[in-house]
Amino acid sequence: MQSELAIAGATSPLLEPDSLPSAARSIAVSDLKSDRMAEIMRVISSSELRSKMRKRACSGDLRTADFDSQIQGLSEFGEAYLPLGETVTFAAQVLAKIRQVYRAKNFGSEEFRLYFHAMSKVMSGGRLPPVPSCVATISETGFWLTGPSGMGRTATLKRLAEILGKPFMVEGNHPAPRRMWITPILFLTYPTCGTRAGLLRDMRMRVLADIGTHATDSNALSDLERDDEEAAIALCTLLNVGLVVVDGAGWNCVNGHTQRIFSFLLKLRQFSGVPVLVSGTSAFMHSASYMGNIATNLFNGPGLHIGPPKPPVKKDDDGSVPKSQGVWTQMVSWLWKEGFLPKNCEMPAGLPEWLYEASMGRFRWLVQGFKALHIALLSNAELQKPGVLTESLVKHIFNATLQLHNGARIAISLMEGGPTGKGKLQFLKNLDHCSTADFSYAQVEDWLDEAILKRV
Known part of the structure; x- marks a missing residue:
């Protein structure tokens, strides 16, 4: 050879x-x-x-x-x-x-x-x-x-x-x-x-x-x-x-x-x-x-x-309107500037918080939804004006783009309050989207033990 x-x-x-x-x-x-x-x-x-x-x-x-x-x-x-x-x-x-x-x-x-x-x-x-x-x-x-x-x-x-x-x-x-x-x-x-x-x-x-x-x-x-x-x-x-x-x-x-x-x-x-x-x-x-x-x-x-970053937090800046801080906010600000919007088109102050909820802190979903958001902004110049781009409109764009991932998004939401018998099937179908902390629950360990024994 x-x-x-x-x-x-x-x-x-x-x-x-x-x-x-x-x-x-x-x-x-x-x-x-x-x-x-x-x-x-x-x-x-x-x-x-x-x-x-x-x-x-x-x-x-x-x-x-x-x-x-x-x-x-x-x-x-x-x-x-x-x-x-x-x-x-x-x-x-x-x-x-x-x-x-x-x-x-x-x-x-x-x-x-x-x-x-x-x-x-x-x-x-x-x-x-x-x-x-x-x-x-x-x-x-x-x-x-x-x-x-x-x-x-x-x-x-x-x-x-x-x-x-x-x-x-x-x-x-x-x-x-x-x-x-x-x-x-x-x-x-x-x-x-x-x-x-x-x-x-x-x-x-x-x-x-x-x-x-x-x-x-x-x-x-x-x-x-x-x-x-x-x-x-x-x-x-x-x-x-x-x-x-x-x-x-x-x-x-x-x-x-x-x-x-x-x-x-x-x-x-x-x-x-x-x-x-x-x-x-x-x-x-x-x-x-x-x-x-x-x-x-x-x-x-x-x-x-690499887990989901902490939600953006607001911090007063010299007594002015609170501004979002943190890794997530830096990522959102960077993606906003990476598009082809006019330089005088300012990012809405609440965008980091809106997008964290819309993409559930996942970077891939953030990028996918952001691309759709940029297309919407370029397609309708009216949306580039201050105050026109609202939280409900942004979330509508993201929800439409990420609809094929609704099963995973529901599973993530279910796990936020801890595992329940009602969410077992949804959880097992979307295990790859769950965070490391989700596997610390005794209930989850029981589910995994049962599932792995069936594969061995």
């Missing part, structure tokens, strides 16, 4: 330790000459990272353009992303761990060099070699990201993936391989079938899509189709994967195979040193506690819970 995809220069001859020049003894993956590698290894400030992660809702300023151009310009609005402070900190921790692992993979070390080249034999059916000490001693490489559906977890990971970039080829000198792939991030989606075999199939397709060409053999990496987890681990090593992401895990993914997926991810991390990040809803990650030590050992690194 290796030759079919030209994975790495792992077939280059090894040098005996005594023949290595002293300068070669410290040739780490991080040292290989490449502008891309230099950028990945560069430590960037939190302010620069925040800027890199932010994504404008609309490209260009079309305030004076015609109506059709403005509507077309709003087509990108759903991709708007403004990172929270804790999100930037989490991303910085992930990037720091990737850099640490790349520095540790030193081809000047005979132990690591033998380990790396042995992986080509694993791809052909051999056994996994022991992980070298330079990699094994690195701790906290199991990251987790959780929260209710619609809070921006996938958007966060997509921004991180854009920062790290696509796979690229580097050239090295002995004792490093002559040519070698660097894959900063391997972004996988939790398999819809919920099995480890499905995850490995998705890994194969992702790798072929990233580094394959029109000349790639159709049977390349076929061992992954046969659920060969050791071949998958070897592949991640030979491709110098910096981070494996498994995103999109939800309550419906929890079944009797979930433990096998977790066990594979733990083995991948332990035998390759590659950091692993699992992103799932609060419902999915809560169910991970049923797996005992496997989940505890897998998620041994920093994590982040």
